[in-house]
Amino acid sequence: MDTKELTKKYIMNTYGRFDLTLVKGEDCFLYDENGKKYLDFASGIAVNNLGYGNKAVEDAVISQVKKLIHTSNYFYTEPQAKLAEKLCVNSFADKVFFCNSGAESVEGAIKLARIYAGKFSKRGYKVIAMQNSFHGRTFGALSATGQDKYHSGFEPLLNGFEHVKFNDLESIEKxxxxxxxxxxxxxxxxxxxxxxxxxxxxxxxxxxLRNLTAQNDISLIFDEVQAGLGRTGKLFAYMHYGVEPDIMTLAKPLAGGLPIGAVLANEKTAKAFEPGNHATTFGGGPLVTAAAAAFFDEITKEGFLDEVVNTGEYVNEALNGLKSKFSGLIKDVRSIGLISAIEFYSIKSKDIAVKLIDEGFLTTTVQDTVLRLTPPLIIKKNHVDLLMDAIVKILEGYK
Ligand SMILES: Cc1ncc(COP(=O)(O)O)c(C=O)c1O
Known part of the structure; x- marks a missing residue:
């Protein structure tokens, strides 16, 4: 049996996969089993921010694999301590808890907020979350997620999550x-x-919102699993806003493609956790934290984020051009740094993504009619031109 047949036979049917088997990555390109080359505007769902084959991350992984892969959090390990220092020195945070995925980082954040409330602010256990949000598939993260389609079939969800309109302060104030x-x-x-x-x-x-939550000693949690770590052109998305959260979640790109998650918090909040409150066997293991330190050093190199901003502006201009050219098909384009969306009036984004695969481009879809672009942050303007030409060619067919 080939890979597709084996997958269909032995792997649970939870993913709608594209009809494509990938075998190799290099720079901003991926290759399928037949050697066909694809320009990557997906990054493994906003994970491969340095593309494929980054030398610093590879060297860090190879060197750490030979020393120590795992030992548990009963012991101290240097890569974990050093990564925590880097994250704290470069953000609002004073302390970090390491875990293994985005959903787990959200679980950790919610637990931290609840234990802080129980010990210090003496507030209740309820959490206000946003409509249209996504925080992951575990029960806590799923309950925080504000999209019915992910809840369906799994109810009852956890008690105590109230979803309000995004960008609407009044509903939170109320x-x-x-x-x-x-x-x-x-x-x-x-x-x-x-x-x-x-x-x-x-x-x-x-x-x-920051003022309101601070005045009431309510923990403000920013989930930067997708938008953090350079994706928006700043190291963290909150840095665009001149506000700092109490707790922040990270995951996806942090270890250069290896699984990791992190809960960052200020001292005031972090002190609520004591030994025994929260734990995970693999969290912050030496291999992934060594990779993450190398990844972090790369994205904090002088000029790296300036280049993301520069290319991001180029994408933004290109998308606005596309919108003017196809105003009957494209409802909206949205973009910050190198995360962008093309929202169609009625075209299914999945259809465009499939057609783009034929043309040699990988993208992702986020809603029925929204195509998302999250290329590696090292993408170049000529790569953007190639994608735009392909989208134009495809959309001409819908006119
Ligand atoms: C903002 C956000 N939070 C949490 C998650 C869940 O992360 P994971 O799939 O690693 O559990 C995602 C995944 O897409 C995300 O985008």
Missing amino acids: LIKGENGKDYCAVILEPVQGEGGVNISDKEYLKA
Whole structure:
């Protein structure tokens, strides 16, 4: 049996896969089993921010594999400590908890907010989350996720999550200042909603939300699993806004493609966790943290993020050009740094993604009619031109 047949026979049927088997990656390109080359605007769902074959990450992995892959958190290991230092020195955070995925980082963030509330702020256990959000598939993260399609079939979800409109302060104020306002211990949101369709929060909204949560000692959690670590052109998305959260979640690109998650928090909040409160066997293991330190050094090199901003602006201009040219087909384009969306009126984004595969480009779809572009952050302007030409060619067929 070939790979596709084996997959269909032995792997649970939870993914709608494209009809493509990938075998190799190099720079911003992927290759299928027949040697066909694809320009990558997906990055393994916003993970491969340095593309494929980054030398620093590869060297760090190879060197650490030979020394120590795993030992557990009963012991100290240097790569974990050094990565935590890098993350804290370069962000609002004072402390980190390492885990293995985005969903787990959200679980950790919610647990931290709840234990902080129980010990210090004396508030209730409820969490305000956003409609259209995505936080992962485990029960806590799924309950925080504000999209019914992910809940269906798994109810009842966890108690205590209230979903409000994104970018709408009033609906949060109403809950917090309402009769049962003391029930709420946290607000969780993605400063840039990824899976929701690349929806970008307003500056004034986040500022006012920060004030409101600080005044009431409610933990503000930013989920930067997708938008953090250079994706938006700043090291962290919150840096566009001049506000700092109490807790932030990271995952996807952090270890250069290896599985990792992290919960970052300020001292005030982090001190609520004590030994025994939270744990994971693999979290922050030496292999992934060594890879992550190398990844982090690459994206914090002088000029790296300036280049992301520069290419991001180029993508933004190109997308706006596309929208003017196909105003009858494209409803909206949204973009910040190198995460962008093309929203069609009625064309199914999946159809465009499949046609783009034929043309040699990989993209992802986030909603029925929204195509998302999350290329490696090392993508060049000529790569962007190639994609735009292919999209134009495809959309001409819909006119
Ligand atoms: C903002 C956000 N949070 C959490 C997650 C869940 O991450 P994971 O799939 O690693 O569990 C995702 C995944 O897409 C995400 O985009």
